Amino acid sequence: MKSSMKPDPWIYRAVILTLAFTVMGCLVGTVCLTVTGHEHPKLLTGLGTGAMGALAGVLAPTP
Numbered sequence: 558m559k560s561s562m563k564p565d566p567w568i569y570r571a572v573i574l575t576l577a578f579t580v581m582g583c584l585v586g587t588v589c590l591t592v593t594g595h596e597h598p599k600l601l602t603g604l605g606t607g608a609m610g611a612l613a614g615v616l617a618p619t620p
């Protein structure tokens with residue numbers, strides 16, 4: 558059975574941009590907190606790592 562739905566490239570672009578902004582925001586936040594002498598929360602590390610893993614999963618070619 559063939560599906561009549563076409564994949565929407567804007568969904569993928571939105572997901573990739575959201576994950577990329579999350580990674581960059583966590584990186585910038587961690588650097589800013591470290592430079593000002595504060596300890597960065599572990600949530601930033603976990604959120605950045607998770608978003609980076611999801612980004613790698615989305616961009617990896619299918620076998």
